[in-house]
Amino acid sequence: MLSRSLRRSILDTRIPSSALPPTFLLPSRARYFNSTPQHVESPPDSFSPSTPASSPISEAPSQLPKHTQLRLSKIPTPPTPPPNPLVLSAPLKDLLPLLAVQPSHYIRAHIHGKPYLATVGDTVRLPFHMPGVVPGDVLRLNRASLLGSRDYTLKGAPWVDERVFECRARVLGTEAEPMRSKVKTKRRNRRVKTVRSKHKYTILRVSELRVKGLEEIEG
Amino acid sequence: MTVRGLKKVTVSQNGVGAFILQCHKLSFHYCDWAGSSRGMNSFLRNSLQRFAVANPQIEIEVSPRPRRHPVIIGHYIGGRQKAICVRNLQKEQIMQKAELLRDASGEKLKRVTKPVKSINESVRGVWSPYYGGGITV
Amino acid sequence: MIHHSSETYYRLGKNLPSSGNFVRTSLSALSFHIIAVSPTITIPNTAVFAFQFDGCEYQPPAGDQTCLGYLACGQLLSPRTRPCCLWQQTIQSPAGGTQQSRFQSSSAAMEENLVFEDDDPSASSTSRHPSSPYASPLTEAALHSAKLAALHARLALPKKLPLQTMARTLVDPSADPNLRFNNASLAQLGGSIISFHVAEFLLCKYPRLPMAILFAASGAYNGPRTLAIIAQEWGVETAAYPGSEVDPGLLQFSKLKPGTNLGEIGMARKNTIDQGVWRRGMSSRVVLDDEFGDMIPQRRGIEVDAKPTETAYSNFVKAVVSSIYVHAGRDAAKKFVKEHILSRHLEITQLFDFKTPVQELAVLCKREEFEYPVARILSETGRLSRSPVFVVGIYSGHEKLGEGAAPSLAEARIRASVAALKAWYLYSPGNNVRVPSDMEGANPKPWEPVHIDIGEIIH
Secondary structure, eight states, X not given: OHHHHXXXXXXXXXXXXXXXXXXXXXXXXXXXXXXXXXXXXXXXXOSOSOOOOOOSOOOOGGGSOHHHHHHHTTSOOOOOOOSSOOOOOHHHHHHHHHHHTSSOOEEEEEETTEEEEEOTTOEEEOSSOOXXXXXXXXXXXXXXXXXEOSSOEEEEEEEEOTTSXXXXXXXXXXXXXXXXXXXXXXXXXXXXXXXXXXXXXXXXXXXXXXXXXXXXXXX | OOEEEOOOOOBOOTTTSSOOOXXXXXXXXXXXXXXXXXXXXXXXXXXXXXXXXXXXXXXXXXXXXXXXXXEEEEEETTSOEEEEEOTTOOHHHHHHHHHHHHHOOSSOOOOOOOSEEOOSOOSSOOOOTTGGGOOOO | OOEEOSSOEEEEGGGOTTOOOEEEOOHHHHHHOOOOOOOOOOOOOOBOOGGGGTTOOOOOOTTOTTOOSSSOSSSSOOGGGOBOOHHHHHHHOTTOOTTTGGGOOOGGGTTTTOOBTTSOHHHHOOSSOTTOOSSSOOGGGGGGOHHHHHHHHHTTOOTTSOHHHHHXXXXXXXXXXXXXXXXXXXXXXXXXXXXXXXXXHHHHHSTTOOHHHHHHHHXXXXXXXXXXXXXXXXXXXXXXXXXXXXXXXXXXXOOOOTTOOTHXXXXXXXXXXXXXXXXXXXXXXXXXXXXXXXXXXXXXXXOOOSOHHHHHHHHHHHHHHHHHHHHHOHHHHHHHHXXXXXXXXXXXXXGEEESOHHHHHHHHHXXXXXXXXXXXXXXXXXXXXXXOEEEEEEEETTEEEEEEEESSHHHHHHHHHHHHHHHXXXXXXXTTOOOGGGGGSSSOOOOOOOOOOOOOSOO
16 A cells, blocks of 8 residues: 555646645555565566676776785776667656665676676675685676566566666675695595695675666656 | 563674774784795785785884794784784795785684575565465364 | 692693693602793783874874864863872872972962972872872873774774874773873763764664664764774774873773672662652653663762773774864764764664564554554464464555564454564665755755654553
């Protein structure tokens, strides 16, 4: 009921606003405790699936310490944003503000093709050691296949356009697993070989996730 | 006054607002005489200054430990320590060990199987078998 | 170092000078070979490098409005002639001789009877160790402390904030009672700044919170316990005992002395009750108590702080905020509070403790002119079994307000009412709600008034 009235109050312009309850009287939080069946509206595919593949590192090199800048010189520069402004389809224009005003969001961000379903404040342990980053660096995650809230989900086909949202993660550091050792033997042979492996993993924390407003996207 | 407030404490999310490096102190121990400290002494003379300038948030302490192997000890927020013995290592290898201690969080190494860890409540709510009108009693 | 008892014998392991571990050995080994070695402890040489202070040599100009007592050498005292603490001397040397008699000045005449410790520091303060002539580290020692420079860099503080001010934020009034050198004034200012930003954040984000929850939430964000945790997560360590020889990068405060009578706190409370000061209502908490709705202790004589560590840590955080405010300005302080205090995680739904949720929901519906709330069973299973589950929804007319599942019908109704009430109280206009201090920036958008609700349903 509440989302219906909220949506009506935002979308419908025929009814004078005095006839509607003011927006502050709408407990949007009520949906947390109710059991309305979910209605996930998948927006029509208006995005070009050929978003340029890019490294997630888009931090300006001038803000980094010197030794990082030196290392970053080997890393390709961040991709330039597509020149033409994003044109949203009409249903997406209607529904994107509703997604943006929801209290919390989640994202399925992809790093090197692997999906990570995260909200703000989550730690992500990447399955590899990211070169050229030091703790405290900020990465922008621009590749997402899903962006949603409690009531709305924006599905990418296959990717959500990176100009619709802003997601940033901070490098917390590098961790390792306890050393694994595997004993290798051959038959009829006394030789025993122990293989040890200990890999390093980069830890990120999702520090910002924001769905942009319409005027910010088109303007 | 039927509603009362319970006393709670906010939980840190390091990196969401500000970022605090977890390694707050590195102590380098060396020996002037022993051969295992040769690389460490060279590191202290040549590379330590570059490392310290690049990482101003780490307090650096250098002290001799005669007749012992050279050691780097990282002190972490929360009181934990990590020590790495750097005997017979070259200064480049010692720099790598110092960077390892800087990047570590100080926690004990654990095997992690799930990549994402969260303390937030579920965005889409908890699913229940009674929802959606699927069950008729 | 051999301890002879009836059954166990200990000796120093390995007989090496530096091994301090007691090793348990057999009786026969001890009887033939008893060597007690006292380990000779040499102080390790530690070095502090000048390059650790790169970029921290900023000093505010002489005419800076924010000078805190050490920056200029004009009318302000140079650090060597800092006034010593009259309060401590009058208390600690009651039987002073001819030399001590001039210190016995009343507090009213303190200004003209400034005593300079430059005269004879060791003679004037008898209780302190000779190597620690002053109550807190000297200001110039701040420029040689690696801990302090590292803390400055770790918090990413602005370069305008000098290390001397950082050193001053670490001196608690219990370590140095002199107001010129402790952080009491800074903590007072910083506490106000933090409370302001937390309060506007909570009020604008959750405009319908009842007063009790607002108190609890602000206590969770900037209560002394939270601030102490924040300071510990910044990596600030405490000095074992305050003094001028201590590294200025350590938090300096006096811990509770053994044998301190903590019953005095309870006594103070009893006294207020005896005087007939009965304050139970929320209105009196709003007016008379502190920002967390807690009673402000009555100042009678020397009060005993039961948690000196927590108080000192929280004062330090407040002082850091105010020193940023003083040196770098309002926006920097606001940003610091937002990043370090407001960015922390709090489940605000868990702060509620309802006594009579069903009645409260009925009153709410009456006040808002909704229909009377009715509980209806939505679904049930296993009514005759050991573990039934009832799902109950609370309806006002055709609108469902809340829903709860429980093993009994009454409990399910209570849970549904709690869900409906939390949904009402925790209404939020959104994540990006503007707060009044946003208007202080350059060229702000016109302010739209924020709706703040009445709050409590039943007082």
